[in-house]
Amino acid sequence: MNRDNEIVVCFCEDITKAEILEAIDEGYTEPKEIKLHLRAGMGECQGRGCKIQIMQLICQRTGKCPEDILPLTVRPPINPTPIGVLANIAKQEEPKR
Secondary structure, three states, X not given: OOHHHHOEEEOOOOEEHHHHHHHHXXXXXXXXXXXXXXXXXXXXXXXXXOHHHHHHHHHHHHXXXXXXXXXXXXXXXXXXXOHHHHHHHHHHHOOOO
């Protein structure tokens, strides 16, 4: 295997360039399809760290223009909320006894 293909593209889900290229060769040619097939873009960053690289790999492998590829959709919350923040809110809302 080419060492370049061992590069991790999605750090949250530990998905390599080779895995993404293999998925593209299998017919998964949209970021959403790759996300559902490999979980690339489903980690803590919600694709903010890998969506551009995934789109570039699709363009390179298929010859599609970036404008012809539907990007991953962003799901709220746009910025992850630490669980500690939610725990503090719950503590503040507890009735005093």
